[in-house]
Amino acid sequence: MxxxxxxxxxxxxxxxxxxxxxxxxxxxxxxxxxxxxxxxxxxxxxxxxxxxxxxxxxxxxxxxxxxxxxxxxxxxxxxxxxxxxxxxxxxxxxxxxxxxxxxxxxxxxxxxxxxxxxxxxxxxxxxxxxxQEDLRGRLIRAIGDPERRFEEDRLRMLRAARFAAQLEFAVEPATLRAIARHAAALSSVSRERIKEELDKLLGAPGAPEGLRLLRETGLLRAIVPALADLPEADWRRTVGALSRMPRRPGPAALAALLHRLDPDPARNAALAEAILRDLRASNGERERVVWILARLDAAARAAAMKPSEWKPLLAHPGAAELLQVTRAVLEEDGGGSDGWALLEERSRRDDLDPPRLIGGEDIMAMGVPKGPRIGELLAAVREAQLNGEIGNPGEARERVSRWIAGGI
Incomplete structure (x- = not known):
């Protein structure tokens, strides 16, 4: 039904x-x-x-x-x-x-x-x-007195921008002026409700125009002050990167929105994490966005990466979103796409996450007592495996034996 x-x-x-x-x-x-x-x-x-x-x-x-x-x-x-x-x-x-x-x-x-x-x-x-007339005119217009409508329900201001983005409509001038006058009051609305509307806006066909409305009216300052404080050039590139993403799954859209808070990827990721906590993003979504942002420089390093670096990266569940955001940012910034193309090509390989060759019990059977040394040796074996230096359990045990004998 x-x-x-x-x-x-x-x-x-x-x-x-x-x-x-x-x-x-x-x-x-x-x-x-x-x-x-x-x-x-x-x-x-x-x-x-x-x-x-x-x-x-x-x-x-x-x-x-x-x-x-x-x-x-x-x-x-x-x-x-x-x-x-x-x-x-x-x-x-x-x-x-x-x-x-x-x-x-x-x-x-x-x-x-x-x-x-x-x-x-x-x-x-x-x-x-x-x-019906406003549908024909492609306008978002408050019913009656817009001042009263937004005083009644402050979330309506953000909904106006969201509808404008979803329908690719303009906001009628009197309604727009009322939003600008009352924008600061949006900060009193629950962060969960704001996050829900922001997600819908970011996924809409007219997301760039919706974001422009948020910044123009002052709503953005009530949602994410750090974005409202971005220099105009950084803001334009933020919106431009989003516009280059035809599909915008939640974490990818949020990563693109928050990718220019700081030039250093690690610091940028930390700032984004604080913002997403404030917006009450789920743990999974927050972790995915932070993971993407902390690795946005991967394309620039792609040619110099060892397989043990790029294979785990591309085997990660967020790899497709990382590639999507990376491509949009590079295209908007006018950077070279060679690194992105190399990562995208590598992402299609079927050996990104091969079965592990040995486990902790195997290493303990070789005389290594239980403790952090087991984890260190397993990590070293995995690195050698991904780099193509070893390819079967026998070679893995032989490599571990040499490390043990050499005190490594």
Whole structure:
């Protein structure tokens, strides 16, 4: 069952019970743009208790705000009751909501392109805020007073830049000015929510323009002050490197974004790690980004690298992302691509991570007591193996015997 089919069944059940029910928000926008909606949300005048009575499987994810998840087979459909909001004291959620009608519900939403309702049966669109006109004009425009919209929910400012990047739209001037006036307030929003929006922006087709908006409005300073402080030339090259990456998996995009914090790769990686901790990046993502940044000079050293250096590098799970970021940075900086091409060619070899020839128990059987010496000898054997000096267990044991006899 598709998301649309599941949502349509929810609409049908609500209407048969005598309630209004419409597709709402992003799914309407995406259909009008000829895009495939990821999710289909439903808006209704049925209050949450009535929604729960009508559907057997529900989750009250935001009942106090009128939001119930209805489970239809393997789909989760968000059903929201028409509402009007009171003041937003915390700059994120309304202090209280009043269940109301469609017009009140539409006018408390964020942007005109997200404020349309659609009858999924006949395709009729209810547009009370000029969303269709702004779709044609490719504009992100706040509904009503932009100052009030951003005071209500500060994350909306970052969402405006994210939508501009995803849809490759411009932000309407009054909305843009309001963002610039309120940008500093974004720092009070949870870092997890900011990171989620930043990731979506970086992966969007118009990411370079989205980043320009962040810097131009002052939002970037509230997200990553170190990036806001970059000299203009370094900032242009940062955005340029990102624009040269057609696909931007999370760690690769973040590495490209943070690659010019310091000329020294090790110091740059340390600064990036602190930023990613602040943004509440997962341990795995943070470690991958730091690994990439600490090795961005690999292309410059490629020709001089021993196999024992480049084989582990290219066998690492992050090797493809390292090559992607390295290529983008080299192309943007106008550097030579010979080193990158050499690494890329080597990455296709099938002997990057051959089975180890001996283990710690083998070395202990040769008379070496348990301790750090075992690890040192194993590392030396692995280096010799990757460099092609030894190729089987017998040669490995012979090499270890010589090292032991020679006191190495």
């Amino acid at each position: 598709t998301s649309r089919e599941a949502a349509l069944s929810v609409v049908d059940t609500l209407r048969k019970a005598g309630f209004e029910a419409w597709f709402a928000g992003g799914c309407v926008r995406d259909r009008l743009l000829g895009r495939q909606p990821g999710d289909h949300d439903v808006a209704t005048n049925a209050i949450p208790d009535e929604v729960q009575r009508l559907f057997r499987r529900t989750i009250a994810v935001g009942k106090q705000f009128g939001v119930i998840l209805v489970l239809v087979r393997d789909r989760e459909i968000e059903v929201a009751t028409f509402r009007a909001d009171s003041a937003y004291t915390d700059g994120r959620h309304p202090d209280a909501v009043t269940f109301s009608d469609m017009e009140s519900d539409v006018r408390r939403r964020d942007f005109t392109i997200n404020g349309m309702m659609e009858d999924p049966v006949d395709g009729r669109v209810i547009d009370l805020v000029g969303g």
